[in-house]
Amino acid sequence: MTTEIRMPQMGESIAEGTLTRWFKQPGDSVKRDEPLFEISTDKVDAEVPAPSDGVLTKIVVEEGTTVEVNSVVGYFGDAGAAVDAAAAPEPEAAPEPEAAPEAAPAAAPAPAAAPAPANAAQSSSSSTAAATSVPRSDSKSETSKVRSSPLVRRIARENGIEDISIVSGTGVDGRVTKSDILSYIENRSAAPTTAPAPAAGGAAPAAVAHQALPVRNLPRNNVAVESLTNMRKKIAEHMIDSRRTSAHVHSVFEADMTNIVGIRARHRKAFEERHGTKLTFMPFFIKAAVDAIREFPWVNASLDGDEILVHKSVNVGIAVALEGGLIVPVIRNSDELNLVGIQRRTTDLAHRARSKQLVPDEIAGGTFTITNPGQFGGLYGLPIINQPQVAILGVGGIQKRPVVVGGDAIAIRDMVYLCLGYDHRLVDGAYADQFMAKVKSNLENFDGDLL
Numbered sequence: 334m335t336t337e338i339r340m341p342q343m344g345e346s347i348a349e350g351t352l353t354r355w356f357k358q359p360g361d362s363v364k365r366d367e368p369l370f371e372i373s374t375d376k377v378d379a380e381v382p383a384p385s386d387g388v389l390t391k392i393v394v395e396e397g398t399t400v401e402v403n404s405v406v407g408y409f410g411d412a413g414a415a416v417d418a419a420a421a422p423e424p425e426a427a428p429e430p431e432a433a434p435e436a437a438p439a440a441a442p443a444p445a446a447a448p449a450p451a452n453a454a455q456s457s458s459s460s461t462a463a464a465t466s467v468p469r470s471d472s473k474s475e476t477s478k479v480r481s482s483p484l485v486r487r488i489a490r491e492n493g494i495e496d497i498s499i500v501s502g503t504g505v506d507g508r509v510t511k512s513d514i515l516s517y518i519e520n521r522s523a524a525p526t527t528a529p530a531p532a533a534g535g536a537a538p539a540a541v542a543h544q545a546l547p548v549r550n551l552p553r554n555n556v557a558v559e560s561l562t563n564m565r566k567k568i569a570e571h572m573i574d575s576r577r578t579s580a581h582v583h584s585v586f587e588a589d590m591t592n593i594v595g596i597r598a599r600h601r602k603a604f605e606e607r608h609g610t611k612l613t614f615m616p617f618f619i620k621a622a623v624d625a626i627r628e629f630p631w632v633n634a635s636l637d638g639d640e641i642l643v644h645k646s647v648n649v650g651i652a653v654a655l656e657g658g659l660i661v662p663v664i665r666n667s668d669e670l671n672l673v674g675i676q677r678r679t680t681d682l683a684h685r686a687r688s689k690q691l692v693p694d695e696i697a698g699g700t701f702t703i704t705n706p707g708q709f710g711g712l713y714g715l716p717i718i719n720q721p722q723v724a725i726l727g728v729g730g731i732q733k734r735p736v737v738v739g740g741d742a743i744a745i746r747d748m749v750y751l752c753l754g755y756d757h758r759l760v761d762g763a764y765a766d767q768f769m770a771k772v773k774s775n776l777e778n779f780d781g782d783l784l
Contacts, residue, residue, distance in 0.1 A: 334410065334411050335390060335408050335409070335410045336384065336387075336408065336409045336410070337405050337408060337409075338369070338370075338384075338405065338406050338407040338408060338409050339402075339403050339404060339405055339406065340352070340372065340394075340400050340401065340402050340403060340404045340406055341372070341381055341402065342402045342403065343372070343374050343377060343379060343402075343692060343693045347374050347402060347693055348401060348402060348508060349374070349399055349400060349401045349402060349508065349510075350372040350373065350374045350399065350400070350402065351372060351373045351374070351397065351398065351399040351563050352370055352371075352372055352394050352395075352396060352397070352398055352399075352400070352406055353371045353372060353373045353378070353396060353397065353562075353563060354370060354371040354396055355369075355370045355392060355396060355407075356368045356369060356370060356371070356380075357369060357370075357389045358389065358392070359389055359390060359391055359392060360388065360389070360390075361388065361389050362386075362387070362388055363383040363386070363387060363388065363389060363409075364383065364386055365382075365383055365384070365385045365386050366382040366383065367382060367383050368380040368381070368382055368383075369381055369382060369383045369389065369409075370406065370407075371689070373562075373563035373564060374693065377660065377691055377692065377693050377695075377696055378563075378564055378658075378660075378689055379689055379690070379691065379692070380689045380690070383409065384409065385409075387409055387410055387411050388409070388410050388411070389407060389408075389409060390407075390408045390409065390410040391407055391408040392406075392407045393405055393406055393407050393408070394406040394407065401508075485497065485509055485510065485511055485513075485514050488511065488514050488515065488518075489514055491638070492518050494514070494517075494518075497509050497514070499517075500513055500514055500517045501513065501517075511570065512570065515570065515574065546561070546566065546569055546570075562657055562658065564655075564657065564658040564660075565657065565658060568658060568659060571719075571720070572717050574720060575717050575718050575719070575720045576717065578720055579718045579720070579723070579756040579757075579758065580756060580757040580758050581717070581718065581754055581755075581756070581757070582754070582755055582756075582757045582760075582762065582765070583715045583752055583753065583754050583755075584752070584753050584755070584762065584765050584766055584769055585713060585750055585751070585752045586750070586751045586752075586753075586766075586769045586770070586772070586773050587748055587749070587750055587751070587773075588748070588749050588751055588772075588773040588776045588777055589736070589746050589747070589748060589776075589777050590614075590731050590746075590747045590748065590749050590776060590777075591746045591747045592777060592778075592779060593614070593617050593747075593776060593779050594731065594747040596779065597612055597614065597617075600612065608673055608676070608677065610676055610677055610680045611680070612676060613676065613679070613680075614728075614731065615651065615676075615679050615703070615705060615728075616672050616675040616676040616679060617672070617776065617779060618703060618705075618726070618728050618751075618776070619649055619651075619664070619667060619675050619679070619703060620672055620675060620775070620779075621772045621775035621776045621779070622649070622701065622703060622726055622772055623647050623649065623667050623668050624771075624775050625768055625771035625772045625775060626647050626668070626701065626768075627668070628768075628771055629764060629767060629768040629771065630643050631643065631723070631759060631760055631764065632701065632723070632724045632755070632760060632764075632765070632768050633647055633700045633701050633724075634700075634723055634759060635700070635721040635722060635723060636721070636723065636756070636758060636759055637721075641759065644700040646665065646666050646668065646700070647666070647667045647668040647700060647701060648663050648664065648665045648666065648667065648698050648699050648700045648701070649663065649664045649667040649699065649700075649701055649702070649703060650662065650663045650664075650696075650699035650701070650702040650703070650719060650722075651663075651664065651679060651682065651683070651702075651703055651704075651705075652702065652703070652704035652705065653682070653683050653686040653687065655686065655687060660686050660691070660696060661696055661699060661702060661719060662682035662683070662685075662686050662691055662695050662696050663682075663695060663696060663697065663698055663699040664678045664679065664682065665698065682695065699719065699722060700722060701722060701724060701725070701726070702716075702718075702719040702722060702724075702725040702726070703725070703726045703727075703728065704716050704725065704726070704727050704728070705727075705728045706727060706728070706729065707728050707729040707730030707731065707749065707750075708730070709730075710730055711729060711730055712729045712730060712732075712750055713727055713728075713729035713750035713751070713752045714727045714729075714752060715727070715752060715754060716752065716754045717754065718754055718755070718756055723755060723756040723758075723759050723760055724753060724754065724755040724756065724760060724765075725753070725754045725755075726751065726752070726753055726754075726772070727751070727752040727753075727754065728749065728751060729749055729750035729751065729752070730749070731747050731748070731749045732747070732748060732749075733745050733746070733747055733748070734746065734748045736748060749776075751769065751772065751773070753765055753768065753769050
């Protein structure tokens with residue numbers, strides 16, 4: 334018995350994925366739940382396990398290929414199945430057969446200037462419609478549903494683009510990707526009057542290099558050239574998009590962590606024995622920030638045009654460093670958790686992020702982010718806001734420093750720098766500093782029950 338292996342649906346808004354690596358080759362035996370191949374999407378990298386014990390009989394989609402969800406990427410058989418014996422109906426993964434080039438009839442030839450992409454097949458019922466020089470003739474609503482993701486439509490809406498069909502798509506079957514819409518916006522901004530939006534299938538704006546990855550034709554002598562991973566490309570695009578969107582301002586505070594350092598030292602062993610997880614400093618920072626957000630809710634908001642969306646739940650994203658990248662899983666409803674609950678969720682998400690076991694829903698929906706560069710020895714950093722949020726808290730390293738206490742006395746204390754990056758379009762400096770003063774107070778006066 335042969336089973337189709339398909340590109341999984343890794344979240345509601347995910348339309349396509351890149352198959353980055355096969356862990357097995359045709360003829361290799363695989364155990365149930367053993368990693369079979371790895372995929373990369375706009376939101377997460379993940380390993381896809383084998384559905385059962387058996388043999389990988391055929392690979393249809395090669396490494397590095399991007400295909401739509403539910404596309405066949407290979408075939409899997411029972412133990413002893415013949416390699417490459419599966420009768421695949423198509424030689425390549427074709428997610429929408431009706432859009433194949435063969436479907437375009439020859440009875441209604443188009444002018445030479447019309448490139449007639451895949452969706453020309455939709456006009457086969459009318460020779461008059463086939464003669465038009467506009468290749469993307471879908472209605473706006475159908476284009477939004479079929480050829481773009483919710484993320485792309487949001488970016489288009491925020492930039493005043495009502496009809497996404499004016500953007501040439503480079504994704505599977507002409508789908509408009511995030512890179513396409515951002516490239517179109519950049520190209521439009523760079524040349525607002527020299528050339529209108531291409532309505533007749535002329536030069537595609539997507540061919541212009543995205544600002545996040547400019548091509549400078551640098552000299553290649555005495556260098557080692559490596560290709561950017563899909564994760565690094567997405568990080569680059571996301572960071573440039575955030576800088577372009579938000580008016581970044583940063584405020585740095587210093588907090589005395591001596592009390593918390595002592596509490597952690599006293600309860601560390603008992604906490605691990607009772608709850609089965611190590612006690613780190615991160616839950617203290619999360620709890621202090623969450624409690625402060627109750628008094629300063631605009632730090633936990635988003636901007637949508639001229640509307641402020643003040644989130645009722647506090648969903649804290651925690652930045653996790655990976656080999657060659659960064660990912661931000663989300664602790665949902667952090668405001669409903671005590672310190673133990675926060676620690677358990679933090680440990681679980683960080684572990685599964687590093688083992689590529691997260692699903693897209695676990696890195697979506699964040700309302701406030703905390704990043705901890707201090708764990709590597711940094712004093713503090715100036716973090717970039719994680720869109721569409723309006724604030725991010727950077728935690729520096731906890732270090733012993735001489736400070737003035739009790740008026741004129743000098744003492745050695747465990748100190749930490751905290752940096753809040755915030756969007757000045759919504760959050761003013763006074764509001765941000767009041768929020769940070771509350772976070773500082775929460776840390777310095779922590780008296781919660783750890784057990």
